[in-house]
Amino acid sequence: MTPDILGRYRTAAFSASPGPSSLSIRNRWRGPVLVALSIVVGTVGWSGTVLTLPVAMIFPLLWAKSPSRVVAVAVSAGYFLAASRGLPQGVATFYAADLWPGLLLWVMASTSFVTVHAALWTKHPGNGRAVRYLAAAVLMGLPPFGITGWAHPMTAAGVLFPGWGWCGLVATAASIAMMTSRYWPAAVIALGGFWLWSAATWTAPSLPDGWEGVDLKLGQSLGRESSLEHYRGLIATVRARAAEGSRFIVFPESALGFWTPTLARLWQEDLRGSDITVLAGAAVIDASGYDNVMVAITADETRILYRERMPVPVSMWQPWRRWTGRGGGARAHLLANPVVELAGTGIAPLICYEQLILWPALQSMLHAPDIIVATGNGWWTAGTSIVAIQQASAVAWAKLFNRPLVTAFNT
Missing domain, CATH: 3.60.110.10 (Carbon-nitrogen hydrolase)
Structure with a gap:
């Protein structure tokens, strides 16, 4: 390869690689996109339709993909506040007051959820991240944090694995752990398959005789x-x-x-x-x-x-x-x-x-x-x-x- 040809090859290779400006733009938008997606997930997953509950299982993925602890806080807050969006209006109606007391309680109630997920977030990928998310899930499922542990993704177990009992709960826990790992594409595909099968064969719970x-x-x-x-x-x-x-x-x-x-x-x-x-x-x-x-x-x-x-x-x-x-x-x-x-x-x-x-x-x-x-x-x-x-x-x-x-x- 002649020096002239080698020079042109190096120039083309350099121009084809993403420059610092494109990387910075992508990183700049990553946080807002994750937060927006968390709001969508909280809203759709907790819409009150039982078959949409598995959408909440996307939250662990968004939490894991957060590039910083600050973004993880925003993602957790976006998901939780969207999932519990009916609280301000409900509290205002309960107390026959204006919306502000409800809004204040809404924000305060999200504190434990956000604090737990922010404290256990890590930027290091691997098994440690999955273990940390499972720890957050356990903390938000049991008292004292579990007292305000609304919108728990584990609730989706009944839609994904109907009739599986405790095995279904374990399968759901393993699935959300995978959602925080590098194997998340496989988890999404597998959960999507279970979800489609469940939706296609879904029947309401039976009513006991009498x-x-x-x-x-x-x-x-x-x-x-x-x-x-x-x-x-x-x-x-x-x-x-x-x-x-x-x-x-x-x-x-x-x-x-x-x-x-x-x-x-x-x-x-x-x-x-x-x-x-x-x-x-x-x-x-x-x-x-x-x-x-x-x-x-x-x-x-x-x-x-x-x-x-x-x-x-x-x-x-x-x-x-x-x-x-x-x-x-x-x-x-x-x-x-x-x-x-x-x-x-x-x-x-x-x-x-x-x-x-x-x-x-x-x-x-x-x-x-x-x-x-x-x-x-x-x-x-x-x-x-x-x-x-x-x-x-x-x-x-x-x-x-x-x-x-x-x-x-x-x-």
Whole structure:
């Protein structure tokens, strides 16, 4: 090769390689693109449609591809805030206030999620990155961080691996670990295949024989209306459903308001002579606060079947009141009564907020319940996707562990 030809070859090779300007432009746009994608993933994954839950599994990939810790913070915040976008409006409605308190709570609630993912992010690829993400997933799935561990990608296990049970949960954990590694293209292809197969063969969870959930549209009056006419209306609904063959009838959270001996006698008298069992939400109050409960009512007895493990933080659960010697607020029973028994059937109850986080469902599944009963009072979520997300999450857990599901919501 002559010197002249060699010189022209070197010039062409240099001009064909990407210059510093093109690399800097690509790096400059990488962060904003990842953040934008995280917002899309949070919005679509948590739209309230159960079959879109696997979109949330893209978040670990975006987290792993972040070029710096600052970008990882922005990616985590974008995903979480988009997934929980209904919170500001819901809180504003709950407190009958303007949007700013809801926005403030929305940002504060994202702090634990962002802090955990920012602290465990690393720029070094390899197995260490996958282990770090799995550590973040575990922290956000269990208390104390798991108390606000909304939008957990592991919830998608029920869509990707329906009926696999704990093996499906392990497969999902392995998949999100792969999404943070260099093998992420293979993980995307494999998960896409499982997703398409699941969508093509999808069926709703079965309803247990003799059980029926009653959805109500009573708005904020549910739980506050204590007139005799209100209870007579609920009892009439019970009798109508019993005439159709249902023996166990489930009403939403707060359906009975404040639970008292007088109210218990009223229901028992109206159920006299029948074999109907009513499950309904109520509140049990004492001097130090109250329990959000599910009661079971038959003609022969009434009893508190379940005490909520994790009420909604801030609006219901206010632990600082007890720490400062003041009463009030709902009590959190955390790891108590994960499964309760009724007429020989093991029930995994999930009330409202418990459907949005990971550990209550998994703790219940450790005890191999026969059915899942999910209730909620979502009047304050009007105009948001919160109730739809709760229902999608309950369906996902029921499908993963192949359990019948009974739901009852008020809107």
